[in-house]
Amino acid sequence: MSSMNRREFLQMLAVASVAGAALDARPLLAAGNADALYEPANFGNVHFLHFTDCHAQLLPIWFREPSGNLGVGGALGKAPHLVGEHLLKAFNIKPGTHEAHAFTALDIAEAARTYGMVGGFAHLAPLVKRLRAGRPGALLLDGGDTWQGSATALWSKGQDMVDACKLLGVDIMAGHWEFTLGDKRVMEIVENDFKGKIDFVAQNIKTSDFGDKVFEPYSMREMNGVKVAMIGQAFPYTPIANPRWMIPEWTFGIQDDNMQKTVEEARAKGAQVVVLLSHNGMDVDLKMATRVTGIDAIMGGHTHDGVPQPVIVKNAGGQTLVTNAGSNGKFLGVLDFDVRGGKVQDFRYKLLPVFSNLLPADAEMAALIERVRAPHKEKLEEKLAVSEGLLYRRGNFNGSWDQLILDAIMEVQGADIGFSPGFRWGTTILPGQAITFEHLMDQTAITYPNATLTEISGAQIKSILEDVGDNLFNPDPYYQQGGDMVRVGGLQYTCDPNAKIGHRIQDMRLKGQPLDAAKTYKVAGWAPVAEGARGEPVWDVVARYLRDKKTIAPRKLNQPKLLGMTGNPGWADS
Amino acid sequence: MNTTRRTVLKGATASGALAALIGAGALRPTHVLAAEWNKAAFEAKDTAGALKGIGAGTPVESKDLILKVPDIAENGAVVPVDVISNIPKTTSIAILVEKNPQPLCSEFDFANGAMAEVSARIKMGQTSLVKAVAKADGKFYVAQKEVKVTVGGCGG
Numbered sequence: 001m002s003s004m005n006r007r008e009f010l011q012m013l014a015v016a017s018v019a020g021a022a023l024d025a026r027p028l029l030a031a032g033n034a035d036a037l038y039e040p041a042n043f044g045n046v047h048f049l050h051f052t053d054c055h056a057q058l059l060p061i062w063f064r065e066p067s068g069n070l071g072v073g074g075a076l077g078k079a080p081h082l083v084g085e086h087l088l089k090a091f092n093i094k095p096g097t098h099e100a101h102a103f104t105a106l107d108i109a110e111a112a113r114t115y116g117m118v119g120g121f122a123h124l125a126p127l128v129k130r131l132r133a134g135r136p137g138a139l140l141l142d143g144g145d146t147w148q149g150s151a152t153a154l155w156s157k158g159q160d161m162v163d164a165c166k167l168l169g170v171d172i173m174a175g176h177w178e179f180t181l182g183d184k185r186v187m188e189i190v191e192n193d194f195k196g197k198i199d200f201v202a203q204n205i206k207t208s209d210f211g212d213k214v215f216e217p218y219s220m221r222e223m224n225g226v227k228v229a230m231i232g233q234a235f236p237y238t239p240i241a242n243p244r245w246m247i248p249e250w251t252f253g254i255q256d257d258n259m260q261k262t263v264e265e266a267r268a269k270g271a272q273v274v275v276l277l278s279h280n281g282m283d284v285d286l287k288m289a290t291r292v293t294g295i296d297a298i299m300g301g302h303t304h305d306g307v308p309q310p311v312i313v314k315n316a317g318g319q320t321l322v323t324n325a326g327s328n329g330k331f332l333g334v335l336d337f338d339v340r341g342g343k344v345q346d347f348r349y350k351l352l353p354v355f356s357n358l359l360p361a362d363a364e365m366a367a368l369i370e371r372v373r374a375p376h377k378e379k380l381e382e383k384l385a386v387s388e389g390l391l392y393r394r395g396n397f398n399g400s401w402d403q404l405i406l407d408a409i410m411e412v413q414g415a416d417i418g419f420s421p422g423f424r425w426g427t428t429i430l431p432g433q434a435i436t437f438e439h440l441m442d443q444t445a446i447t448y449p450n451a452t453l454t455e456i457s458g459a460q461i462k463s464i465l466e467d468v469g470d471n472l473f474n475p476d477p478y479y480q481q482g483g484d485m486v487r488v489g490g491l492q493y494t495c496d497p498n499a500k501i502g503h504r505i506q507d508m509r510l511k512g513q514p515l516d517a518a519k520t521y522k523v524a525g526w527a528p529v530a531e532g533a534r535g536e537p538v539w540d541v542v543a544r545y546l547r548d549k550k551t552i553a554p555r556k557l558n559q560p561k562l563l564g565m566t567g568n569p570g571w572a573d574s
Numbered sequence: 575m576n577t578t579r580r581t582v583l584k585g586a587t588a589s590g591a592l593a594a595l596i597g598a599g600a601l602r603p604t605h606v607l608a609a610e611w612n613k614a615a616f617e618a619k620d621t622a623g624a625l626k627g628i629g630a631g632t633p634v635e636s637k638d639l640i641l642k643v644p645d646i647a648e649n650g651a652v653v654p655v656d657v658i659s660n661i662p663k664t665t666s667i668a669i670l671v672e673k674n675p676q677p678l679c680s681e682f683d684f685a686n687g688a689m690a691e692v693s694a695r696i697k698m699g700q701t702s703l704v705k706a707v708a709k710a711d712g713k714f715y716v717a718q719k720e721v722k723v724t725v726g727g728c729g730g
Binding site: 237239240241244251252253254257421463464467468470471478479481501527528529 | 642644645646647648649654701722724725726727
């Protein structure tokens with residue numbers, strides 16, 4: 001049987017098993033799928049493996065993809081703004097398969113129990129090894145948001161992730177949340193731990209006084225006789241979306257002109273393949289691909305979009321592939337190029353979901369993770385409460401985990417209204433599961449965690465909502481910041497994403513009464529970006545609330561009424 | 575990072591750095607130190623008034639006038655602006671922020687033959703169009719771009 005036929009046979013077997021077989025058949029199902037999923041045919045002579053936005057999730061997790069990722073303007077109905085069945089249809093993925101579960105929120109609780117947990121570095125490691133074995137010289141790229149997102153990453157100032165990435169064999173890295181550890185800590189890791197092992201690259205970070213480069217803009221390697229350049233792009237709006245005072249001497253931005261110069265410099269030095277390891281977010285990457293020429297592929301992250309196939313963008317220099325590799329350690333992107341005659345002739349790409357049950361744990365990585373957790377085990381595993389419903393974060397306007405945080409900070413602080421940031425990281429809790437302190441930290445582990453209570457006017461509340469709404473729905477991606485809408489507790493409103501700033505947020509009401517622009521309201525929040533902010537860490541506030549309640553009933557999501565979004569394929573009612 | 579250069583320059587006096595620029599011919603001392611303060615232009619409360627004050631009226635758009643500003647300001651209090659005029663015989667460049675209470679931020683004059691390139695840091699209170707206006711051979715040209723000033727937080 002040729003390898004192609006064998007694979008097809010195994011896929012058929014897998015489909016048949018899911019359709020008809022009981023869970024008893026899982027060992028057979030698992031074995032079949034592991035081969036079908038994890039042996040994309042070898043192709044070409046230049047290979048990149050890519051993960052991004054793992055947010056320090058070392059262990060396997062549950063993770064619900066969004067059912068709300070609205071596209072507006074030119075992004076309407078196009079990847080990455082497709083959810084649920086729209087996504088399956090666009091990428092020709094069969095419902096009721098491992099892949100359908102990996103890429104969508106469809107039947108999440110049921111499907112999660114069927115297919116098991118996703119991600120985990122001990123399971124990612126054997127997948128990397130397996131793919132590398134068939135792809136000599138393959139480079140492993142880490143798109144960033146790696147040193148933040150868990151209790152152990154916060155408490156070790158990113159050291160657990162630095163060590164895990166070195167063991168995993170990361171070659172090149174870009175960054176975003178890394179910078180919230182402060183400039184000194186970032187330099188300490190880059191200049192010591194990473195030296196001679198991992199290249200931390202960023203073409204768009206300069207010193208704010210003289211515009212000197214802070215990191216190498218790109219890394220040049222040779223693979224199977226072909227020179228390849230990997231350019232780094234840090235999240236351009238780090239000093240706006242996160243505390244600027246933590247990186248006071250650095251300036252970021254998109255920097256198209258400098259990107260073009262960097263591509264040309266790498267080409268002049270002999271690069272036959274240029275890859276941009278980007279933390280722009282997919283919409284920004286798609287626009288950049290129309291403006292900057294000479295990039296073969298933009299391997300992106302930040303917006304946490306699990307996009308099964310690249311978007312091919314035609315531009316003045318030919319074409320650029322744009323990929324996005326999801327988040328939380330759930331996916332590994334595999335890009336193979338056939339390079340002949342000094343240039344890319346063809347490509348193959350696959351975004352592989354990491355199913356922990358299908359990938360036996362790597363012993364060395366498992367030992368490292370165990371070592372990292374050992375000193376904190378008791379604290380991490382404290383059961384705070386049991387959740388009766390599904391708790392998740394992703395979605396444009398709210399998630400049930402955020403609703404729980406809002407309910408907690410509003411009740412504990414006696415606030416009328418609650419704001420919780422539109423972060424896209426954070427793991428999922430299945431109905432009936434215990435919420436541990438570690439799970440709570442998955443949602444809140446940042447270096448500026450203060451819970452706040454402020455008195456602000458109705459007019460200011462409207463202006464904040466408009467401002468964040470524009471970061472999400474501005475039709476020009478270069479004005480978007482890649483997070484979701486600030487989650488709002490207590491206050492009802494209507495949102496018209498297609499409107500201009502100042503007009504998107506309408507009919508704001510508190511307990512049925514219109515919000516008064518002149519009146520002040522008590523607003524609970526967390527994650528203040530200003531220097532010198534005070535307040536108890538939000539995890540302590542929420543932990544108290546959970547311990548007190550013991551059982552958490554399913555959350556009632558406070559979502560705005562949407563205008564003009566009927567039929568948008570970036571929205572599914574589920 | 576070039577720490578040595580930074581340390582040396584931090585130690586140098588501001589007047590020393592300015593003297594270096596004057597010596598290099600970038601600025602004409604008479605204009606910097608003795609030119610009459612264009613009170614009407616700098617104190618104008620709207621863009622039309624400021625443009626009138628510098629004698630510009632209605633400038634025409636030019637691709638040879640390059641304005642580099644961020645899409646979103648990292649810090650509204652110090653927004654970096656670079657302006658390069660490739661228009662022959664450029665003798666002045668002005669920078670305006672349409673929605674500032676007093677839109678005209680700065681005006682630079684160039685001696686004949688000086689390269690018409692300026693870098694400045696401007697203050698912006700809110701999202702606004704930023705305009706660069708160049709005077710060349712008696713005519714006025716403009717380049718403009720919106721810079722967003724945002725409350726921050728919530729990303730990613």
